[in-house]
Amino acid sequence: MEQFIYDLSQPGRRGVDLPDPDVPETPIPQDLLREDLPLPEVSEQQVVRHYVRLSQKNYAVDIGFYPLGSCTMKYNPKVNERAARLPGFADIHPLQDPATVQGAMQLMYELQEMLGEIAGFDAVSLQPSAGAHGELTGVLIMRAAQIARGQGHRTKILVPDSAHGTNPASTTMSGLEVVELPSDANGNVDLEALRAALDDTVVGLMITNPSTLGLFEQHIVEVCELVHEAGGLVYGDGANLNAIMGICRPGDLGIDVMHFNLHKTFSTPHGGGGPGSGPVGVVAELAPYLPGPLVALDEDKGYHWVWPEKSIGRVRSFHGNFGVMVRAYTYIRMHGAEGLRRVSEDAVLNANYLQALVRERGDYPIPHGDRTCMHEVIIQGKLKGAEDIHTLDIAKRLIDYGFHPPTIYFPLIVPEALMIEPTETESKETIEAFVDALTAIAQEARTQPELLHEAPHAAPVRRLDEVKAARQPVLVRKPA
Numbered sequence: 001m002e003q004f005i006y007d008l009s010q011p012g013r014r015g016v017d018l019p020d021p022d023v024p025e026t027p028i029p030q031d032l033l034r035e036d037l038p039l040p041e042v043s044e045q046q047v048v049r050h051y052v053r054l055s056q057k058n059y060a061v062d063i064g065f066y067p068l069g070s071c072t073m074k075y076n077p078k079v080n081e082r083a084a085r086l087p088g089f090a091d092i093h094p095l096q097d098p099a100t101v102q103g104a105m106q107l108m109y110e111l112q113e114m115l116g117e118i119a120g121f122d123a124v125s126l127q128p129s130a131g132a133h134g135e136l137t138g139v140l141i142m143r144a145a146q147i148a149r150g151q152g153h154r155t156k157i158l159v160p161d162s163a164h165g166t167n168p169a170s171t172t173m174s175g176l177e178v179v180e181l182p183s184d185a186n187g188n189v190d191l192e193a194l195r196a197a198l199d200d201t202v203v204g205l206m207i208t209n210p211s212t213l214g215l216f217e218q219h220i221v222e223v224c225e226l227v228h229e230a231g232g233l234v235y236g237d238g239a240n241l242n243a244i245m246g247i248c249r250p251g252d253l254g255i256d257v258m259h260f261n262l263h264k265t266f267s268t269p270h271g272g273g274g275p276g277s278g279p280v281g282v283v284a285e286l287a288p289y290l291p292g293p294l295v296a297l298d299e300d301k302g303y304h305w306v307w308p309e310k311s312i313g314r315v316r317s318f319h320g321n322f323g324v325m326v327r328a329y330t331y332i333r334m335h336g337a338e339g340l341r342r343v344s345e346d347a348v349l350n351a352n353y354l355q356a357l358v359r360e361r362g363d364y365p366i367p368h369g370d371r372t373c374m375h376e377v378i379i380q381g382k383l384k385g386a387e388d389i390h391t392l393d394i395a396k397r398l399i400d401y402g403f404h405p406p407t408i409y410f411p412l413i414v415p416e417a418l419m420i421e422p423t424e425t426e427s428k429e430t431i432e433a434f435v436d437a438l439t440a441i442a443q444e445a446r447t448q449p450e451l452l453h454e455a456p457h458a459a460p461v462r463r464l465d466e467v468k469a470a471r472q473p474v475l476v477r478k479p480a
């Protein structure tokens, strides 16, 4: 079957027939015309079939369980899409006079306020385009505040070894230096190591709570106090906010600056590099450094753009990914405060139910199985009696059972990790069916290991050569 639309091309075949123009033709400047523009020549029907076929090869939240840990692949309510397509939101331009887009600015203003309330921050900027972008923004804000305190000689950011890869990456991009902190036996930050690392070269700590081990940091208040006593600031990676909404607020725990992943917690479709949004919330001391412009409200001017006085500047063109903000706003309004708390309670309940079932079946080790997990659980693809089976084999075999595999080999500190995040939108039956599949796979691993080594069997493509894909990427398809 054809993989590329170019393979369907036939000279002279056309997708549309335009009517003869009833206005004079405007000549195209000759220097803009190319001799040769090898676009695929295909009919409308071929285009439709090609893309529908491709879409059917894809796996999606709208098809089945998608327990990709650390990604919060929850159901995306369709009402969000309706809201985002309303002409007053979809057909406006960022350079319009604010007087003509008051509704859109009201939405942004209220979203700033609601996010601040949910996470306990004094001010929020909606500018950053994703979590990683929010991290970079936050670290730049921390650095600017340290310079203003006369602490410009501080250049280090402490990052626990369980952190998401974007944490060291965004820190390095900011020009600061990453110092890795070990976790202790219970999966918390090692307090002794933290104390030893804190000195006057430290800008601050970047911490994920709940951590990427799926655990609530049991000493979070003490961790923040230690950093503050040493003159540092605390960055909170808010990607796991789905576990704690309405239950505790990072700002109240001592976090100074945090990003939200609107596309995770607040239900915008994501993956495949689609648009995201990573607003940043800060405590009062850091508010003057936020990237602008922000939306402000007063009686005379209505909603208007303002620049924080010592802003680190723009981090993005225009005003951020507005369509994602509309979806997040709709989601928050549809749930209300109590509904958001329920989201977190159900997300944590689902993950713990899954953990309890896996523990009961006894096939897969659970490194921190003695603790209550938060909204995700880490198990290990180490099966007794099947030593040559690895997490990758188990993940690929799950595809044959109709499930998207969980995140694998992350966090890096857990060997053979499978990181499972069911989210609150999955039913008890789905979680049970998934654990049944894990159990069946454990059985196969012992009796028919080749089934796993060669999986997936039922997918449109078999096991990919990931090394070759990384070393020799084919990024542009040209006609033969």
Ligand SMILES: *Cc1c(COP(=O)(O)O)cnc(C)c1O
Residues within 6 Å of the ligand: 070, 071, 130, 131, 132, 133, 164, 166, 167, 208, 212, 237, 239, 240, 261, 276, 278
């Ligand atoms: C997803 C994630 C990020 C990065 O967020 P993006 O929006 O993908 O850039 C950072 N930290 C953690 C823990 C995450 O799960």
